Amino acid sequence: MGAPKRNMRVLAAGGFVSGLTVRLAEPLLPKIAEDLSVTISDAAVVLTGFSLAYGFFQFIHGHPSARLRHLRTVSVMMMFAAFATFGCALSDDLNSLTVFRFLTGMTAGAIIPLSFAYVGEHVPMSERQPALARFISGILIGQILGPLVGGVVSD
Numbered sequence: 001m002g003a004p005k006r007n008m009r010v011l012a013a014g015g016f017v018s019g020l021t022v023r024l025a026e027p028l029l030p031k032i033a034e035d036l037s038v039t040i041s042d043a044a045v046v047l048t049g050f051s052l053a054y055g056f057f058q059f060i061h062g063h064p065s066a067r068l069r070h071l072r073t074v075s076v077m078m079m080f081a082a083f084a085t086f087g088c089a090l091s092d093d094l095n096s097l098t099v100f101r102f103l104t105g106m107t108a109g110a111i112i113p114l115s116f117a118y119v120g121e122h123v124p125m126s127e128r129q130p131a132l133a134r135f136i137s138g139i140l141i142g143q144i145l146g147p148l149v150g151g152v153v154s155d
Helices: 005-024 026-036 045-068 070-090 094-122 125-154
Strands: none
Touching: 005 026, 005 045, 005 070, 005 094, 005 125, 026 045, 026 094, 026 125, 045 094, 070 094, 094 125
């Protein structure tokens, strides 16, 4: 009994989005600093806020996800990450941008570990390596394209 391909595509898309959000803001720092009239070192708080939330909340998401089902939780977190990212786009001061980046990290940080849990529970061992390879490819492509997308968006 293999995981449906549709579910694996959703997880790979989630991994892509999570990877993209990790690297997206880095090339935007000079533009953020200029637009918000702060120094680049002050603007770096948006990276720190995201990273702290991304890492810390991975410890938190596991237990609720086990009760609610991993795939459903990943889907909900993808939606919340999209809303938080939209909030970043609408932010007009450093404080609100930092809060929305924190929320993006909090939600996007759930996607990868919960996807691994889903694969571990639903993909037979004989099919697991190729499934993980496809999933990790989505993550890496997102991380590779994050700075490019951030750079294009900043211009």
